Amino acid sequence: MNKTIKEIPKIELHCHLDGSVSPTYIQTQAKEQNIAIDMTKISANAQCQSLDEYLRCFDEILKVMQTSKSLSDSVIDVVSQAHHDGVKYIELRFAPKFHMDQGLSLSEVLNAVVQGAVQAEHQYPVIVRLLVCGMKHHSNAENIEVFKQIHTQPSIQKYIVGVDLAGGEEDEAMMQFAECIEYAQTHNMNLTLHAGECGCNKNVYDAIKLGAQRIGHGVSSIKDVQLLETLKTEDVLLEICPCSNLQTKAIRHISEIDLPLLKKLDVPFLINTDNRGVTQTNLIKEYTLLLENELLTMEDIAIINRKALKYAFVESEVKVQLMNRYFNE
Template sequence: MTQKLLKAEIHCHIEGAAPPSLSRRQAEKYGIDVSDVIQGDSYVWRDFADFIRCYDRIASLFRKEEDYAVLTETYLLDLAEIGTIYSEIIVSPDHGDRIGLGADAYLAGITDGILSARSKTGIEARIIVTGERHFGPERVIAAADYAARSHNPLVTGFNMAGEERMGRVADYARAFDIARDAGLGLTIHAGEVCGASSVRDALDLVRPSRIGHGVRSIEDPELLRRLSVEGIVLEVCPGSNIALKVFAGFAQHPLPHLMAAGIRVCINSDDPPFFNTSLQREYDLAATELGMTRSQIDAMTRTALEAAFVDEETRTSLLTRFDAHLAGNDDAHVS
């Protein structure tokens, strides 16, 4: 449906991008039984809490620097094959420490994967360091400290993910102050499992330029107006939202209504194989299930590039490439 469109993605968790086939190979490499979380070509989980458990089990299969290089390169090569020119990968150095690899080696492997994919395809990618909310404020603050002193030019943003129902946003605000002072772009998961109030708290206390998900904002008309006026970008992941039962089906998904309300939105895959999706499928769903036009889909890609955590020279280069493609592909409808 949308194979010929250039694409961009600014919300994908690196461990969540591992295809089951690669995870099986990793499990064999380390002699781990994963029959409880992988069946056939699919990951198996029941609800959000069980998804987190499944995610952590799969993440534990990547243990060495070279494992992360392969994982990152594999995902980016797949993206490049469908016409993706830019990707932001959400990573957790805290996870690198927990598995005994160490944050530096963890980040080095991801960096190697990015550079290798770029040399082969030209795809640009950046790293968003994330703190995992369910491990508590101290660990999220430590992740921000690490991001602030990483001196890795590919680390350009800071995020908080994990169990949205744990703790108050205020408990984690210091982490975002540290990241902001270091010049990192700010985004935060909110308005997914929890309602519109979580988005308001994020705007008030974190002051991000982007919100991960944010789709529950649709419940509050005043919040919608605020998002529009402030130009906040929502990193929307429709397939993820349906898989996690945030909405009953695509007919209830608010992406078209968010765009109609003047809110800046873009399409992302989140943890694609866990939700039986891909970035290509997300673009297809926008056209087929959500009824969005070619121009609307292209507008969301432009939004992703405009909101990307990159230097202005890189942003200009990406937008120039995107505009040149549009100029040569001006069909009126997605096909």
């Protein structure tokens, strides 16, 4: 089964750079930089009780991601993992503010990650693009400061194709970020927003109102048929991350991700890993879990990846190339 899943061309749209680096990468960087790392704190387990607890794993990982070289190397590491899953196109997202503890500027962080994407594309047959995350515990002004770097640096705009707001989720909190979201849209930035990861559908409705083209997670939406109809009507894709949602207790059982219902209602969705390292997952594991629980068929895997390419933020000519090469069967 695994070999067949691997052979199906895939895309991935929801993958956090810091949460997806491998243990080998972390150990190598820790040794090179002479940093003490507690390897027991870099991943979550079945005893994880919440999203907030899950997010604490990032504190340890980020210790080794504070230099230009470590950032470039991190992209290569994650793209290598994706390549082994059969991924042909990936969007990696990262929060630049998390990589400035040792003195890197916002511009230096962005350029280091872009350089990593360029190097990764040379090493693997994977198209790589990047999403920049503002954070929900940062102010609108702080997030605008980050987003401003994108439209004022033409040299990085090929690779940085959109923005996101990530972090812990509070009920009915989305509208307080309207200012930085409007700023991004004014400067023609593609928009995906974390929402509905912790049960608050108001955040999903508001994300759609604010112009989100995709919803990060959105798993709570599945319990609201009216919201699902809105997602379909507005043509907004759900970036679903099953194993991560199980760990954060966004869901208690995989069957709560009612993919047959999404297919029936024709709601756009794609399966993603979220954080390969923190969750100790990959796309083959994600799809295998869904197959074993009869939420998807092998035929579905090819279909949803082909359909989801429409929602990728990559330039249209590359989208056409990917479709013709991998998804036209």
